[in-house]
Amino acid sequence: MIRVKDISVSFGSRVLFEDVNLSFDEGNRYGLIGANGAGKSTFMKILVGDFEPTTGSVSVATGVRVGVLRQDHYQYDDCTVLDTVLMGHPELWKVMKERERLYALPEMTEEEGMRVGELESAFADMDGYSAEYFAAELLEGLGIPVDKHGDLMSSMIGGFKLRVLLAQVLFGRPDVLLLDEPTNHLDLDTIRWLENFLLNHKGTMVIISHDRHFLNTVCTHMVDVDYQKISMFTGNYDYFVAASTLAREQLLAENARNLEKIAELKEFVARFSANKSKAKQATSRQKQIEKIEVQEIRPSSRVAPYIKFTAKQPLGKQVVSAKDVNKSFGDLHVLKNVNLDILNGDKVAVIGTNGIGKTTLLNTLLGELAPDSGEITWGQSAQPTYFTQDHNETIPKDTTVYQWLRSFDDEADEQSIRSILGRMLFSKDEVHKSTEVLSGGESARLMIGKMLLMQGNVLVLDEPTNHLDLESIDALTKALQAFEGSVIFVSHARQLVEDVATRIVELTPAGIIDFRGPYAEYLQKRDTFVAQ
Known part of the structure; x- marks a missing residue:
């Protein structure tokens, strides 16, 4: 194709x-x-x-x-959500608008009547009569309720605009x-x-x-x-990793064997090329050398950071407790009577639909937001470090990578800072890179570097994989699995949730579901919890 x-x-x-x-x-x-x-x-x-x-x-x-997922947030601001999706099938949309125009005429000419007949035939051929139903079904599947379908795109926040654009490209089939x-x-x-x-x-x-x-x-x-x-x-991806790793290992092994063979042949040629009785053999060996191929192995662009979280001090049994916590923003009630008791060793994935209050819960637990009512209590030995979702707010634009990291520990020596930055793939002069020009992935790795430096015994992370490549996500996943303290994290990356979480906390409109166990087990029993 x-x-x-x-x-x-x-x-x-x-x-x-x-x-x-x-x-x-x-x-x-x-x-x-x-x-x-x-x-x-x-x-x-x-x-x-x-x-x-x-x-x-x-x-x-x-x-x-060909359908392309466009990420232009503003192109359809003057259109309704439903119309934006219908535009995903340009031919159908053109027929729909022409059909509407003709039907809106006070009266039609014979030619216009003939045209309507043609349009009706084309409309039916393109499943026009079920188009709005299918578009609405897509929007609901992507988490946009029916009461929003008639709203203008300009009223939708960025993440939901992208959902509409995804529905648009899917609608075109x-x-x-x-x-x-x-x-x-x-x-x-x-x-x-x-x-x-x-x-x-x-x-x-x-x-x-x-x-x-x-x-x-x-x-x-x-x-x-x-x-x-x-x-x-x-x-799939796991098969690719296994197959490509094996292929590279085989290539390296073959090259090693060929280089060893070349060395042996060269030694023979060097020893006997001047010997008349073995001159033919030496010439034969030289020809063999010329036929042996050592394949070029280009360096991979894949480089994984080295992440190993350690804690300055042991963590006691109690990590953090939330009792009857409520938090609202105006008329929007986000957290309702939240009760949680997180203990040492818990690795808690906080999940739920977008906008349900996951980041608000983390910020409230950490004291970044004050609850309207209720009480948050941290264990005496708990030392949390926080990976925030919005790096732009966390990392100022008027400093360098080195200076920003150094600001979290004035007593750290230069070698320690450089070592952490090196592990996060900031090498040599890159440690003096301006924070203003950091990519999303670089900002995320710098945030992880801050957590490595601070050595907290409770790691709190809000969407840490958003800008990371697969190698960095894999390194982070293994580090969180190996960490001996507690982890509280929000993530939409299912693999991370499946591999790390030992406990699932889902925020729902009806309240919190708190499940002690892995995500796969939670999914099997989830309908029971929702029904309760």
């Missing part, structure tokens, strides 16, 4: 990838993966047609409709879906809904995602941007 021929992209002397030849075939679902900065977003823009490669071309089969981070701003339930929708969609998909569980569930192939090339693997 899409053919990529001889694509290369370079910026000056920097090569992102070269000589890419790929075929995206009907019905397959491709996960486009790679480290931050490797070039996957650039490659997606080439597929979309928004970026011109240095060399090569992209061709789409005749008649194939295109032959090819190009989706860049479709799970951004979605809660766990909505991601599960999207997984099921995509699994039932018959079209071809190319998806950029840093959500390992999503990639494993949805994708049939992985398209990996690394080593200045783009390679395709059959299977």
Whole structure:
């Protein structure tokens, strides 16, 4: 359906990838993966047609409709939510508007009457009579209730605008879906809904995602941007990791054997090339050397941070207790009679739909917000450190990476600060990088660096994976699993929740569900809790 021929992209002397030849075939679902900065977003823009490669071309089969997830928050501000979704099928939308115009006429000419007949036929062929129902179904599946469908897009906050734009591209039922981070701003339930929708969609998909569980569930192939090339693997993400690791290990082993063989042959040639009786043998060995191939192994763009959380002091039994806590913002009651008792060793995932109050709960527990009523009590030995969701508010723009981290411990020596920054992939001169120009991933790693420096025994994290690549998420997951203190975290990354949480706290409109056990077990029993 899409053919990529001889694509290369370079910026000056920097090569992102070269000589890419790929075929995206009907019905397959491709996960486009790679480290931050490797070039996957650039490659997606080439597929979309928004970026011109240095060399090569992209061709789409005749008649194939391509749907692209756009992230322009303001393009549809003057349109209603429902109309924005309906615009996802341009041909149908055009017929709908023309049909409405003609029906609104006081009277029609014979020609206009004939035109209405043609429009009705086209409208029926494109399932126009069920279009609004399908659009509403998509919006509800993505967590936008019916009473919002008639609102203007300008009234929707950013995360919900993106949900509408996702519904728009899904509504068009295109032959090819190009989706860049479709799970951004979605809660766990909505991601599960999207997984099921995509699994039932018959079209071809190319998806950029840093959500390992999503990639494993949805994708049939992985398209990996690394080593200045783009390679395709059959299977989901976990299969790709195993297969690519094995392939690289085999290549390294083969090169090692070949280098050893070359060394042996060179030794023979050096020893006997001047010996007349063995000159032919030496010449033969020299020819063998020339035939042995040692393949070039380019350095990977994947680099994982080294994360190991340690605590300055042991944590006692009591971590934090919330008793009858309430918090409102005007008429919006966010926290209602919250009662929690978190103990040493608990690794608590706080989940719930967007806007339900997860961040408010963390901020209230930590004293960033005062409760309207109720009591928060921390254990005497508890020393929490906080990874905030909004890095822009946490990291000022008028400092450097080194200076900001140093501000949390004036007594730390330069080597300790540099060591932590190095572990977070800030090397050499990058420690003096201005915080104003940090990428989302760099800001997230710097926040983790702060937690490493402060050595708290309670780690509190609000959406820590939002800007991290898969390698960094994997490193963070393993570090949280190994941490001997307590962890309280909000995340929409299912793999992180499944791998780390020993306790689930879900905020619902009816109150809190507090389940002691892993997420998979919670899902099995969840309907029982909701019914109660």
